[in-house]
Amino acid sequence: MCAKKFVPYANESDVLEIGGLSIENRVDRISISGDIDLTLDKPGLALAKQLQKLLGDVVAQLEKQALPSRLLKAMPGAFPHLMPARQKNASRRRRQERACS
Known part of the structure; x- marks a missing residue:
């Protein structure tokens, strides 16, 4: 399984x-970005519990x-060693998908 525990504020990746x-x-x-429907059924309950x-x-x-x-707020370029999170996360997600398939 490729799941890893999500520890809030632990990293940039x-x-x-x-x-x-x-x-x-x-x-x-x-x-947090995107949409979610918490439907009045078991899948909706499961999603609500994950969010909770x-x-x-x-x-x-x-x-x-x-x-x-x-x-x-950090000044632009204040942390040059940190790639913008969205760019870094997209790259990381592609590596995980290749590793998990």
């Missing part, structure tokens, strides 16, 4: 997909931290 949502891990934020677990993990990580009152 993990991507989790739940339904039509793409959840991207970053060291300073979690980015994800958000519970995010809240738990946030509660462990000494948080600033507001996150300062």
Whole structure:
């Protein structure tokens, strides 16, 4: 199995997909994009539970931290060693697909 535990804020590379949502891990934020339908059936319940677990993990990580009152935005190029997450995640996803097939 190619599944790996998604640890919020742990890195700049993990991507989790739940339904039509793409959840991207970053060291300073979690980015969620896409759509999801939580239907009134067993598949809808399963998706809702996955989202609930994800958000519970995010809240738990946030509660462990000494948080600033507001996150300062990084200047462009401030972290040249970090590839833009979307570009890095697309590249990583292609490598995983090849490894898992």
